[in-house]
Structure formats: structure tokens, C-alpha cells
Amino acid sequence: MKAIINGKIITKNDVLYEKVLLFNEKIIDIINKSEFEILKKSENVEIIDAKDLYVSPGFIDVHIHGSGGYDAMDGTVEALETISKVITQNGVTGFLPTTMTMSKEKIYSALDVMKQCMNLQLHGAKVLGAHVEGPFINKKYKGAQKEDYIKKPEYSFIEPYKNVVKIITLAPEEDENFDFISKVKQNTNIVMSIGHSDASYEQAVDSVEKGISHATHLFNAMTPLRHREPGIVGAAFNSDIYCELIADTIHVHPAVFNIILKEKGKEKIILITDSMRAGCLRDGVSELGGQKVIVKNNSARLEDGTLAGSILTLNRAVKNFMENTDLKIYEAVNMASLNPAKSIGIDKERGSIEKGKYADITLFDNDFNVKNTIVEGRNVFKA
Template identity: 55%
Template sequence: MKAIVNGKIILEDRILEDSALIYDDKIINMVSNYQVREFNLDSIIDAKGDYVSAGFIDLHIHGSGGYDTMDGTYEAQSMISKTIIKNGVTSYLPTTMSMPKELIKKALHNIRNIHIKDGAKIVGVHLEGPFINPKFKGAQNEDYIIKPDYDFIKDYLDIIRIITYAPEMDEKFQFMNKVKKHENVVLSMGHTDASFEEATKAIENGVNYVTHAFNAMSGLHHRNPGVVGALFSSDIYCELIADTIHVHKGLFEAFIDINKKERVILVTDSMRAGCMKCGNYELGGQRVIVDENSARLEDNTLAGSILRLNEAVENIKDNTKYDIREVVNMVTVNPAKAIGLYDKIGSIRIGKSADLVIFDENITISKTIINGKTFHEVV
């Protein structure tokens, strides 16, 4: 057994001050600091007054550290996993792109057969494209966009957790109706030109998630509310890329107010340039120019991001009324619940995986612990 002492432990509904957390591969107990002596411990970590929370979960990330999910190799996925633990991420969904079918299948096959032992845990796949609307392709390659095709992905529904698609391209919701039979798969609207009526109907029929809200979708207009209006009128999960570039920081608080703090999920949508230097990179076979703030195609289209998930937490904390516990829930509790894994990860609770992070007031990560083992430590 191990312990973290002198920490402010962030639970889903409250923060325990000056408390200790007892764990091995799973969380064993939470006690006062003076009670630690009652346990036969192998090691003790002094949090020195910093926050201790459940590990962060990124449900939308293409790559980081110079590698991309679509590379389709063990090395690529391993390096992504090792890189993002520095940002407090303990679980994530490798995210695909609209590319040739054989490359998508290669990436899915690679993820299914990979077992990461020294990085963030892969808990499924986010299939973003190729079932999207070319009008809102964003940085996706239009040459490889196709209509929703169940037969193409049916053999991978054991590992797919989220499918981003344009519901208006799904004739009579034939694709949706087949996918809905698989309870582990979340259908998400994204890269879509759906009208308010089309989007609302899709939600009523099974869509319960929205990919990177505001970006690559029909926008909000008082006479044509579009997908954003349908999101505002519903009670479904929604992603937010809180880098202050994809969405202006002045909108953060209103967006969370409208959609409810229990439904907002902070994601990075990071591409391979995440945690790397500025320069020229690649996304979906397209050249991407990366500066200190953003990643863009040559035509200036945003191409994912270089956001780190701990930075997203900081940006929301610094620009809204929401407190640290409420914001941390947006990268722990909410994503775990959205993909049906809250019984295993997403909060500090006895019996759950000991996936933990320690960070200061600026959300600077000092330790990342996965299944009770420390993988990242700032000395």
C-alpha cells in the first residue's frame, strides 16, 4: 500500500482538505493525515498542500509528441501515451481521421492489439470521420469522406467508443439504428451541416454527444439555430476545446451555464505537434503550420490543436466562475460517464483504479499515477 498525504483531495462533490489517500492499484481509503500511521505502507508521497484528483481523461486526441494515431504503429501510440501523462492524462481515446479505408482499419487494428504499460491507458477509439459532411470538413481530407457505412466499421465496434458523424448524411438513420444496438458506442454530431430540426431529430433518435462544439458545424443564428441551437436546447454531452482559439474565452462561462457543467467535456483535439516545437507538421496527409498558439492548414483552417488538457482546465478556471472541483469534473467525471466507464475511472472513490494526478493552483502537473504506479514525476 501507498499513501498521498497533505493533499486537497478533489472528489466529485467536495474537496477534502489536509487529507490522505491510501491506494495500491486501486483506491483503498481516504483518511485524515494523522491516521496514516495505522496503515502498513510501502511509500508515502507528500502533496505539500497541492490538489490530488482523479486522472484526466481526453476523449478527443489525434496525437502528441510528434506522433499521430493514423501512423498506425505501436511506436506512435506508445509515444502519444507517454507524452500526455505529463499533462495529467491517465486515459484517452486515440482519434482517427478521414483517410483511405485501409489506413483507418490499420489504425483501428493497431489500437485493438496494443497494450501500453508505461503511459496513459487507451480506453477505446474515437472515430472522427469519414462519415461527415464535406461542407464542414474542417481539416479533414474531402477526398476520403464517405456516407455512413455500418459494414465498414462493424468489426471494430468492440473498441470504438465514440463515432463523430453528420446525421444529415445518414438516410432514414439507417446507420444510427444499427450502431445503437451496441450500447458501448456513443454517436456524436460533428463536422455537420444539420439544421436545427435535423439535429433535434437526431438527438431524439440516439445522438447524445456533440464533437468540439461550435467548430465544424452549422452555427447559431436567431432565425436558423443550427446544431449549436439544438445543443443548447438538449441535455447531451458536448466537447469544448478550451484553448481560447477554437472558442473565445468570453463565451466559456455562458456556454457552460447553458449546457450544464455536468455535460461539458474538455478535450484537446491535439495533433502530432502537441508538446512539440513550432514548425511544419502533418495531419491526415495535409501540411500543417504550427506556431506558439495554433495548428493550421495552409489555407489557415484550424487543424486540431496543440492544447494540453491541464491547460484547458486552467483556461476554464481562470475565465469562468466555476471552481476547481467543477472544472476538474469536466476532464474526469463527465468524460468517464459519457463513455460508460465511470464505474472504473473518472473519480476518486474506493475500489476504482488508482489513476491520480497531483497539481498546483496553476494546474502544473507534478505527479501522474496510473493503476497505482507513478509514471510522471517532477522533482
Template identity: 60%
Template sequence: MKGLKNGKIITKDEVLDNKVLLFDKEIIEIIDQEEIDRYDRVELMDVKGNYISPGFLDLHIHGIKGYDTMDGNYEAVSSISNIISKKGVTSFLPTTMTMDQESIYKSLDVIKDSIKKNIQGATILGAHLEGPFINEKYKGAQNVDYIQEPNYKFIEDYLDVIKMITLAPEIKQSYEFMDRIKDENIVLSIGHSNAKYEEALEAINKGISHATHTFNAMSSFHHREPGVVGAVFNSDITCDIIADKFHVHPDNFDLLLKIKGRDKISLITDSMRAGCMKNGIYELGGQKTTIKNGSVRLDDGTLAGSILTLNLALKNFKDYSGLDLMEAVKLVSLNPAKVLGINDSKGSIEIGKDADITLFNDDIDIKATIVEGEIVYNNL
């Protein structure tokens, strides 16, 4: 059994001082520090006053530090897992791009195989299929040459690994597609969509339960045509947002919070291979991108994913939304776990849940990361 002492434990309801968190593969107990002598053979780690938080979960990440999910090899996926664990992430969905079918399948095969392996980093929960079932008008940095109508045959051999699909529901065959997979354990998310307000609401009634990078790559809100953004605002679905201050004006963080509520929002990175890299030219989905002044763009100026890390997303959202730290942490832990329906085992520090734990300081700099009871990063 292991224990963490001298830290501030962030639970769902409060921040606890002068406690010890006991865990093995799962959370065992939270006890008073004076009680530790009653327990034998506890490997105690002094966390030196840092916060003890539930581990972070990223629903949408393409790559980081030179690696991308679409590289289609184990080195890329395992390296992404290892690198993002140093940013507090304990589990994630490697995310594909709109590319040729062979490349997408190759990446999905690698993700499926990697789940079975003991990677020394964040847990791979499955894949997020971003495209190819999207609208050309809001393709963003996706490759228009490979956009196609939704079809069940395209994904039928990967139902066990795909956990989320971003799609444009106004595209022909979308409703048939959604109906076909409604009983699968797959989250359908509206994104890269030009749907009208009424179309988006109808899609929500037919199975869309989430929205991908809200505000970005979707029909915007207008007082005479509320668009996808209006449908997100005026429905009960969950949503995520890229809180890098480039994709969305930071004053909109608080606006979204007031409209959707603190339980309906998750933070994502949408990071691509240029994440944690210096200024220069990089590739995304077979397209040239350039990092300059903190953002990454195509040659035409289109934002192309991000170079955001989840700990920075948390800091940005907290700073601009007015949420206290305990509530803000839920946007990178409990809320995304709820989106995937795995909040019975992940997302908060509770007895019996997986020991996915992130330690950070007041600036949300990551000090250590623990995945299912194993320390995968330690900078205390």
C-alpha cells in the first residue's frame, strides 16, 4: 500500500488538509495524518504541500512533441502517452484525422493493440474518430479530399476501440448512421458542422450527446439563426472547449459556464505534433502547419489544432472563469469521465476508484502523476 502525505486533497466536495491518501491500484482510504501509525508497510510520499488532484482526462488529442496518432505506429502512441503524463494526464483518447481509410485503420489498429500493452504513461481509453464524416465548409484543418458521408461499414470492425465520433449530422446518411450505432458504447459529438439550429436540435434528439471544441468549426450563433452554437446552448448536451485563449476569447469561458453549467463542460487540448515544440513548420493530417506566437495554423491562417497542454487549459479556464480550483479540476477529470460513462471508476478521488492522481502546485505546474497506483512521473 502507498500513501501521499502533506498535501491538499481535492475531492468532489472539498479540499482536505492534514490527511493521508492511501492507495494501491485503487483508492483505499483517506485518513487523518495522526492515524498513519496504525497501518503497516505503507510507502509514504511527502508531496510537500502540493495539491493532490484526480488525474486529468483528455478527450481530444492528436499528438505532441513530434508524435501524432496518425503516424500509425506504437512508438507514436506510447510516446504521446508518456509525454502527456508529465502534464498531469492519466487517461486519454488518441484522436484521428480525416485522412485516407488505410491510414485511419492503421491508426485504429495501433490504438487497439496499445490498449493491451503496459505503457508507462497515461491510460489509453480508446479512440476519438474526428472525421471523416464532417462538413467541408467547417473542415478546419481536416483534409477535404477524404471527407465522406457517414457509413456504418467504415467503422464496423472498430466498434470495440472507438469511444467517440465527431461528425456533422446535417450530412446525408447521418441519421441512419446514428440510428445504427445508438446501442454501441460510442459518444456521438457534433462538430465540423454547418447544421442549422433546427437540424442540430433534431440530431441531439436522435443521439448526439456532446459537442466538439465548442465555438470552433461549427455554425455560429446569430440572433436570427442560432446555429450549432445555439443548439449547444439551448440543450442538455455536454460540450468541450479549447481553452488556449486563441481558439476562443477567454471572456467566453465564463459565458459558456453561465449557460451550460459547471457539470456540462470539459477541457480538451486538441494538441497536434507541434505541442511542446519550438516555433517552426510541422505536419498535421498530411498538411503543412506553422507555429508562431503561441498558435499553430495552416498557410491560409486557419487554426490547426493547438499546442495546449491540459494543465495550462485548466489554469486558463480557472483564471478567466472565476471557478474555484476544486470546481475547475472537475472540467479535466470528473466531467470528461462522465462524458465517456466511466465516472464509476475514474474522474474523482473516491474509495474504490482507480488511483489516477495528479500532483500540482499553485500555478498548476505538474509535480507528479500516478496512473492506477503507479508513479509514471515524479518531479517533487
């Protein structure tokens, strides 16, 4: 048994002081110090002294392309292993490696490796499944995705991987009669997310009624909110779908954080990184989906200036969101832990510090600098 002492334990509804967190692979209990003093006399306990750090549920990144010089589309175990290890230094304990709009062969190769890694014990964060971003998107809002491989939504394309894919981003206006959305909803548990889309407000609302339950990096690569054309953003605000947000203060102005908070509420916002392979590296030249990317001044852009994912880390996203709103720390942390877990249906196992859930834990200081990360009870990162 392991015990974390002298920490400020972040639960989904509070911050607990003067408590001890007990765990093995899963969380055993949260007990009083006095109870622990008695327990350790009879039990063999490995003690971790948090030294007044926050003890938080590990973060879950449901939209990340890469980090540490590797990309999910590299299609190798080495790539996912490296990403898995690197992101633990940002408090991430679980993630959905995210594909790009590339050839079917490249996407399948990447998904095969993701499937393999779901069943491996990597040395870092756990691969929880895959997020397929494209190729079923709109050319007008392709962003940093490659136009050559964009195609109409096709159920047979994703059917072989329906037990691997957790989220698929698509442009519903490209889905004739919403056939794809209907088939996915009827035959799988895949979350469908509207993104890289030119849908009108009406089309977006219709797609939500048919099965869309998520919006990919809200505001970015989609029709905006205008007073006569409310667009996808308007439809997201007028529905109860989950909304991803890249809270790097570059993709979205920090003043918008409060707007989305008022419109969506704290339980429907999911903080993501959308990080590409240059994440956690220095400025320089990188690559995304076969395209040259310039990394400079905390942003990643194609040569024409188009934003190409981000180099954001999830601990910074939580910090940025909290600093620009009135949220309490546990409410901000939920946006990177419990909310993403709920959105993909794994909140009974992960996403918060609760008895019986996996011991996915991260320890950080008052400035959100991560000092220790634990995945399923194993210590995978220590600063």
C-alpha cells in the first residue's frame, strides 16, 4: 500500500487538508491523519510526502497529436511511448493520440499502433483510445490539415476500428442525410465531434439532434457566432454538447474564457492541448501532417501563418483558464480530468480522486509546476 501525506487533495467538489490518500493500483481510501498513524503500525506502507503540494487527479488529454519530437501519425510504438512519457511531466495520466487527415493507409497504420498500445503498460500516460480528426472535414476550414486526403464521411472507413476510436471529428454538412452519424450512433460508442466545419447554425443543430455530442477546439476551424448567422459556435452555446478549448491564450482570447464559462457551464468544457510533435521542445522548425511548421513565441504555425495545433501543456491550460476566470482550483482541474473522462464514458474508472478509481494522480505546486505523476499506482514521473 502507498500513502500520500501532507498534501492538499483535490476532489471533484473540494480541496481536502490534513488527509492521507491511500492507494495501490486503485485508490483505497482518503483517511484522517490520526487513522493513518494507527494504520501504519500494522500495515507495510510506502509513504510519499507531498510537502504541501496539491494532490490532483491526473489530467486526461482527449486531443493531442504529439510531443517530445514524436507524432501519433508516426505509426510506431516508440512514438507513442515517447509521447506517453513526455506528457507525464505536465500531469497527464491518460490520452487519446489524435490522427490527422492523411492517407487511409497512414491513418490505419497509426490506429493499429494505438490499438496495440492500449493493451501495453507504457512507461508514462495510458493510451485510452484514439481521436480521429479527419479526413471527414470541410476544405474551407481545413486549418493545418492536408486537403489532398479530405473525403466524405464513410462508415466503412472507421468500422474496423470502432473499439479503438473514442472520438471522431467531422464536418456534418459533408454527411449526406446524416447517414454516417446515424450509423456510428447505432453501431458504436464513438463520440462524434463537430469540427473543421462550414456548417450553418441550422445544420449544426440538426447534427446535434442526430448524434453529435462534442465540439472540437471550439471557435477554431468552424463557422463563428454572428448576429444573423449564429454558426457552429451558436449551436454549441444553445445545446448541451461538450466543448473542447485550447486555452493557450493564442487560439482563443482569454476574455472568451468567461464567455464560454457562462454559456456552457463548468461541466461541459474540456481543456485540451492539440499539441503537435514540437510540444515540450525548443523553438525551431517542426512538422505536422507532412507540412513544415515554424515554432516560435509559444505558437506553432504553417509557413503561411495558419495555426498548426499548439505547443500547449495541459497543466498550463488549467492554470491559464483559472487565472482568467473566478473558478476554484478543483473546478478548473475537473475541466482537464473529470469532464474529459465523462465525455468518453470512462468516469467510473478515471477522472477524479475517488475510492475504487484507478490511482491516476499528479502532484503540483501553486504555480501548476508538476512534481510527481502516478499512473495506475505506478510512479512514472518525478521532478
